[in-house]
Amino acid sequence: MSWSALDASLESPDPALALGRRRLVLVGAVFVVLFAGLGARLLHLAPEERTIEAAAPPSPVEPVRRRPDLVDRRGELLAIDVPVPSLAVDPLLVSDPRRTAERLARIVGGVDPAVLERRIAKAKAAGRRFEWVAHRVPPTAERAVLEAGLPEVLLRTSEHRVYPKGQAAAHLLGFVDIDNRGLAGVEHALDHGRLVALRDSREIALSLDLRVQEAVRDELGRAFREFRAIGACGLVMDIRTGELLALVSLPDFDANRGGSARPEQRKNRCTGGSYELGSLFKVLSHAAALDSGRVRVGQRFEIPPALRIGRHTIRDVHPARRPFTAAEIFAHSSNIGTAQMVFAAGGAEPLRAMLGRLGLFERASLEILEIARPQVQKSWPDVVTATVSFGHGIAVSPLRFAEAVASLAGDGTLVRATLLKRPEGVPFEPGPRVVSRRTVEDLRWMMWLTVAEGTAKKAAVPGYLVGGKTGTADKPGRGGYRRGAVLASFVGVFPLDAPRYLVLAIVDEPKATAASGGTRYGGQVAAPVVASVIARIGPLLGVPRSDPAVEARFRERWAAMRPTVQLDTGGPRLAAVDARR
Amino acid sequence: MSVRPAVLTGIAALLVAMGVFELKRLVHERERELARLERAIAEERARIRTLRADLAWLRRPERIAPLAHELGLEPARLDRFVRTEDLPDAAALAFAGRSLTVELAAGEAVELRFKPIVAPERANLRSGGIRP
Numbered sequence: 181m182s183w184s185a186l187d188a189s190l191e192s193p194d195p196a197l198a199l200g201r202r203r204l205v206l207v208g209a210v211f212v213v214l215f216a217g218l219g220a221r222l223l224h225l226a227p228e229e230r231t232i233e234a235a236a237p238p239s240p241v242e243p244v245r246r247r248p249d250l251v252d253r254r255g256e257l258l259a260i261d262v263p264v265p266s267l268a269v270d271p272l273l274v275s276d277p278r279r280t281a282e283r284l285a286r287i288v289g290g291v292d293p294a295v296l297e298r299r300i301a302k303a304k305a306a307g308r309r310f311e312w313v314a315h316r317v318p319p320t321a322e323r324a325v326l327e328a329g330l331p332e333v334l335l336r337t338s339e340h341r342v343y344p345k346g347q348a349a350a351h352l353l354g355f356v357d358i359d360n361r362g363l364a365g366v367e368h369a370l371d372h373g374r375l376v377a378l379r380d381s382r383e384i385a386l387s388l389d390l391r392v393q394e395a396v397r398d399e400l401g402r403a404f405r406e407f408r409a410i411g412a413c414g415l416v417m418d419i420r421t422g423e424l425l426a427l428v429s430l431p432d433f434d435a436n437r438g439g440s441a442r443p444e445q446r447k448n449r450c451t452g453g454s455y456e457l458g459s460l461f462k463v464l465s466h467a468a469a470l471d472s473g474r475v476r477v478g479q480r481f482e483i484p485p486a487l488r489i490g491r492h493t494i495r496d497v498h499p500a501r502r503p504f505t506a507a508e509i510f511a512h513s514s515n516i517g518t519a520q521m522v523f524a525a526g527g528a529e530p531l532r533a534m535l536g537r538l539g540l541f542e543r544a545s546l547e548i549l550e551i552a553r554p555q556v557q558k559s560w561p562d563v564v565t566a567t568v569s570f571g572h573g574i575a576v577s578p579l580r581f582a583e584a585v586a587s588l589a590g591d592g593t594l595v596r597a598t599l600l601k602r603p604e605g606v607p608f609e610p611g612p613r614v615v616s617r618r619t620v621e622d623l624r625w626m627m628w629l630t631v632a633e634g635t636a637k638k639a640a641v642p643g644y645l646v647g648g649k650t651g652t653a654d655k656p657g658r659g660g661y662r663r664g665a666v667l668a669s670f671v672g673v674f675p676l677d678a679p680r681y682l683v684l685a686i687v688d689e690p691k692a693t694a695a696s697g698g699t700r701y702g703g704q705v706a707a708p709v710v711a712s713v714i715a716r717i718g719p720l721l722g723v724p725r726s727d728p729a730v731e732a733r734f735r736e737r738w739a740a741m742r743p744t745v746q747l748d749t750g751g752p753r754l755a756a757v758d759a760r761r
Numbered sequence: 762m763s764v765r766p767a768v769l770t771g772i773a774a775l776l777v778a779m780g781v782f783e784l785k786r787l788v789h790e791r792e793r794e795l796a797r798l799e800r801a802i803a804e805e806r807a808r809i810r811t812l813r814a815d816l817a818w819l820r821r822p823e824r825i826a827p828l829a830h831e832l833g834l835e836p837a838r839l840d841r842f843v844r845t846e847d848l849p850d851a852a853a854l855a856f857a858g859r860s861l862t863v864e865l866a867a868g869e870a871v872e873l874r875f876k877p878i879v880a881p882e883r884a885n886l887r888s889g890g891i892r893p
Contacts, residue, residue: 257816262807262814263810344814344817344818344820344821348821718839719837720836720837725839
């Protein structure tokens with residue numbers, strides 16, 4: 181029957197036939213509506229199914245919020261988040277707690293099957309659906325569980341911070357708690373400090389060079405053990421950019437177990453402690469005196485056996501028996517000479533101004549939060565000026581001091597330490613000038629003289645021109661200075677023909693040994709550490725051999741200035757000096 | 762109401778509905794595939810991270826230092842460094858000691874020998890890097 185015939189038949193003259201056909205159409209229409217409804221329902225259901233799929237976690241290993249990887253300046257991995265599985269059971273699916281407990285204990289290890297069985301049974305009785313078995317199991321255990329095919333066992337993966345280098349740079353990297361929150365060092369700064377802006381980056385390149393870090397840790401550790409010290413700090417800084425290539429504080433700890441480290445292990449002695457650094461400070465007071473223009477390197481000062489200022493008397497460990505030039509005061513580390521020189525330069529004001537310009541009255545500017553405040557006297561009477569000039573009566577963090585020396589021995593512009601690698605190819609903007617170029621030249625030469633002829637002969641390194649200053653500071657105690665407790669230190673700069681790196685070593689409370697010749701002086705304890713570090717890292721960092729012409733120039737300058745009669749301390753005391761000067 | 766257009770519309774609607782349904786099914790399938798790939802990528806990334814951590818652990822200084830010692834490696838020494846300007850000129854070395862036969866105008870053949878032109882103080886490397 182054609183369509184037109186159907187149309188026609190609906191208007192059929194036979195009423196019975198017409199009625200039947202209308203009913204037929206009506207039934208057909210009802211079915212169409214029903215099918216349409218079914219179709220609509222079907223379409224409606226289709227997206228429903230997809231939302232179920234979407235609601236499921238896209239991936240079991242997708243981290244909630246990963247911490248950035250930390251790498252050293254050469255890309256060596258220092259800290260990374262890795263997914264680590266933890267084991268749990270669904271007690272409802274456990275048919276036999278004993279069997280499950282025994283099988284799991286065999287796989288995991290370190291779990292008592294009887295205890296586990298009791299826990300599972302208890303959870304099952306309480307109707308709970310989740311019971312921890314072991315946190316952070318090794319991948320082998322995870323595989324064993326999967327292979328055993330235990331339906332009641334649940335695997336939960338969580339991010340876990342790992343420090344593959346263990347103790348290396350633990351004080352700088354810091355560590356995290358069980359929920360991956362930073363508790364110290366860079367980790368802490370990423371969550372709460374100056375590095376928050378970098379929190380979402382994938383990788384952070386630190387200024388550290390792991391090879392240098394290890395060399396410092398090795399050499400400093402040797403001195404730390406040999407002299408049975410209570411602590412030590414060593415650091416290497418790029419003088420031009422302030423980048424820290426190494427920072428070691430001893431005793432240290434394993435960053436993977438930071439939470440269980442003792443407080444003395446956790447303490448970052450390079451940044452988190454303020455110390456009276458003693459004679460190291462003469463670098464700064466000499467810079468202040470020379471830069472004032474009122475004192476010259478070759479100027480001679482009478483060195484009395486003792487210097488009285490008010491009620492106080494200042495003495496030298498090795499009394500000078502003749503007038504010293506400013507350079508010799510530095511090289512032989514005379515307290516009396518330094519004090520007299522600072523007074524000749526104008527007293528408290530130039531010294532205070534210099535320390536202020538170098539930022540010694542403020543905290544160091546590193547990115548981490550463990551930075552100690554300096555301890556400075558409020559008023560500066562003459563006795564304070566004198567003691568500060570040789571590093572007592574003022575306590576600063578070794579890091580801030582290193583920044584100051586880097587500023588002075590570099591090109592005389594302010595250097596600020598950083599833990600972040602500077603981007604390559606971006607020209608470095610030097611800081612404001614703190615001392616004149618002439619003062620820089622004089623200081624470098626005096627630092628060389630200290631190593632060549634003065635208290636730091638053990639800091640000499642064949643092939644490199646090394647300069648520096650020793651320090652042996654009495655440690656303050658209750659109501660004065662403690663007898664026999666010292667801070668032995670050496671700050672070195674190399675190569676002096678084109679200063680590039682600063683190496684600082686501080687050994688806290690060394691005990692005299694045969695190796696140090698029975699003394700605890702910085703020149704015996706800390707200078708050899710710096711020398712071995714330089715000998716190791718110089719070639720690694722590609723520092724070329726120093727120019728012999730520069731050394732010849734240094735020697736000439738010394739020859740022109742030194743006393744014509746070589747003084748033999750064992751023989752008759754000769755006070756004669758070069759009559760021409 | 763004419764029956765023919767109504768039925769045709771109904772069929773067309775059914776076809777469209779089927780098309781939409783099929784399309785949704787395809788999209789759904791793609792999304793599942795996408796989720797599967799994303800999961801695989803995440804798993805692979807996690808594996809890479811674990812392997813990186815493993816590699817870094819194997820390269821830790823406490824392990825490398827004794828191994829290097831066993832292999833006879835030693836720390837770089839400054840006297841092993843040579844500056845490029847201290848190296849003898851390669852061209853000068855190439856001809857040093859060679860000879861060349863030249864025929865003079867008089868018909869006489871003479872053997873000319875290149876002298877080693879490396880200056881003694883330059884050959885004697887300042888850094889002492891190369892030893893005979």
